[in-house]
Amino acid sequence: xxxxxxxxxxxxYGSTMAVADLSxxxxxxxxxxxLGPNGAGKSTTMRMILGLDRPxxxxxxxxxxxxxxxxxxxxKVGALLDAKAVxxxxxxxxxxxxxxxxxGLPASRVEEVLxxxxxxxxxxxxxxxxxxxxxxxxxxxxxxxxxxxxxxxxEPVNGLDPDGILWIRTFMRELAAQGRAVFVSSHLxxxxxxxxxxxxxxxxGRLIADTSVQEFIGRSSQxxxxxxxxxxxxxxxxxxxxxxxxxxxxVTAMSTLEIGTLTARAGIPLEELTFVQPSLEAAYxxxxxxxxxxxx
Amino acid sequence: MIDILRSEWTKIRSVRSTVWTLAAAFGxxxxxxxxxxxxxxxxxxxxxxxxxxxxxxxxGIMFAQLAIATLGVLVIxxxxxxxxxxxxxxxxxxxxxxxxxxxxxxxxxxxxxSALASAAALGVGLAFTQPPELATGEVVRALIGSSLxxxxxxxxxxxxxxxxxxxxxxxxxxxxxMLVLPQVANQLPGQWGRTVAEYFTTNAGxxxxxxxxxxxxxxxxGFGVYLAWIAVAxxxxxxxxxxxxx
Numbered sequence: 373x374x375x376x377x378x379x380x381x382x383x384x385y386g387s388t389m390a391v392a393d394l395s396x397x398x399x400x401x402x403x404x405x406x407l408g409p410n411g412a413g414k415s416t417t418m419r420m421i422l423g424l425d426r427p428x429x430x431x432x433x434x435x436x437x438x439x440x441x442x443x444x445x446x447x448k449v450g451a452l453l454d455a456k457a458v459x460x461x462x463x464x465x466x467x468x469x470x471x472x473x474x475x476g477l478p479a480s481r482v483e484e485v486l487x488x489x490x491x492x493x494x495x496x497x498x499x500x501x502x503x504x505x506x507x508x509x510x511x512x513x514x515x516x517x518x519x520x521x522x523x524x525x526x527e528p529v530n531g532l533d534p535d536g537i538l539w540i541r542t543f544m545r546e547l548a549a550q551g552r553a554v555f556v557s558s559h560l561x562x563x564x565x566x567x568x569x570x571x572x573x574x575x576x577g578r579l580i581a582d583t584s585v586q587e588f589i590g591r592s593s594q595x596x597x598x599x600x601x602x603x604x605x606x607x608x609x610x611x612x613x614x615x616x617x618x619x620x621x622x623v624t625a626m627s628t629l630e631i632g633t634l635t636a637r638a639g640i641p642l643e644e645l646t647f648v649q650p651s652l653e654a655a656y657x658x659x660x661x662x663x664x665x666x667x668x
Numbered sequence: 669m670i671d672i673l674r675s676e677w678t679k680i681r682s683v684r685s686t687v688w689t690l691a692a693a694f695g696x697x698x699x700x701x702x703x704x705x706x707x708x709x710x711x712x713x714x715x716x717x718x719x720x721x722x723x724x725x726x727x728g729i730m731f732a733q734l735a736i737a738t739l740g741v742l743v744i745x746x747x748x749x750x751x752x753x754x755x756x757x758x759x760x761x762x763x764x765x766x767x768x769x770x771x772x773x774x775x776x777x778x779x780x781x782s783a784l785a786s787a788a789a790l791g792v793g794l795a796f797t798q799p800p801e802l803a804t805g806e807v808v809r810a811l812i813g814s815s816l817x818x819x820x821x822x823x824x825x826x827x828x829x830x831x832x833x834x835x836x837x838x839x840x841x842x843x844x845x846m847l848v849l850p851q852v853a854n855q856l857p858g859q860w861g862r863t864v865a866e867y868f869t870t871n872a873g874x875x876x877x878x879x880x881x882x883x884x885x886x887x888x889x890g891f892g893v894y895l896a897w898i899a900v901a902x903x904x905x906x907x908x909x910x911x912x913x914x
Contacts, residue, residue: 422757422758423757423758423761424757424758424913439761442761445761446758449758454754456751457750457752457754457755459679459747462683466682470675470676470678470679471759473674473675473678474675
């Protein structure tokens, strides 16, 4: 069954459309990356999925029902929105215990998830003193309490050190491998390329792409050779397949070696001969450049 | 619902602000009772009337009510301040159930603490003043009145916290409505002013603590009027909680 289904989802704040007519599905057994620049509406969408914010239009179903109609929601859905959104005066164990009790989960689950995320040693400490990495682990522990089949993470690697990033990345892959639906937002394409199977890209609250990561990479990673020369017109004539730009020639059908050999034989001096591989980051920038709310 | 009550009990018992505010309420009740009763006994020539002795024992309620209202505010506003409200609503998406859970658990907690504090204040105060003709019924009535009044003040705080969501704002609103404005109302001129003052929040509610009727309200009638004020704040807060984005 489709884990999350958004249908024409919209959210208006005054005259701004934070989310506009957004439709997408999140499927189980894979990591779905929710990608977009800061301010694109990712967090707002996540809050609407979780029944925290009321949509201005459209609807979103979780496990086939509106979130508020789930009887023990944490047994279906686990979410980490903001790791620092906890009462700093409570111990990690009591924080998790209160959440577990609200959904009729046994206290033994608290010990299990503390073990899973590696916080058992600090379970009695007040969470106000936790580092960001520890808070993220605590948030993930809370999301796992009900052993849910659907998991949402909002920018989980933000501000983490490389160890923490690797841990979360591996962990999300494991959860998906167990057949769960993992929906994770990020504003970093490179992060998603390493974690996600499927991508939902939004900008200014609108859907830009809904595609597998494979397809996205295939579509956007076609490289080319950039050639610059004082006698550029002659080079262009020589290679025939090039695309002439104002100060350089762009060739997609030949390698640097082939071009270099040709021009050497013709005795044409070259200023530059470079293979250019556009990064995923660049592809993503290209895709979202029109939708940045605040451009530098 | 029992799950939600368990969860709310874990929340309320696991933060230090609960201990501090309840200890403050208890300390203010007992401490001021001891202070005032001792001073009355000192100044008195002859035995002290029972009514005066009981009233002196419970004078700390003026300040204890603010301590307990502060805890009421914090029970919900601390969740809005930290963002923990989102975690709570993800666990319990039916918002009225969450609010009911908070009201029940906090209400029961403050009733127990209020009863203990009132009993201790009466015990200490009466030990100092030693009124000769003290009826048990009078003491029990004062104990019940004081316990219920303090608990109601706590619920008033929780209602205001739900309405305002912002800790300092809600505490200022509580102080204004429970302590400052009732005094201001007492200064209003004419019959119209007297009626407003009589029906104003704690002016009406404290009739139950004193066990005395005012011009048009009996002790229980006054307490009923106070509960109506609290209901308005709480219901307004509940409606907004249901409507607003968390």
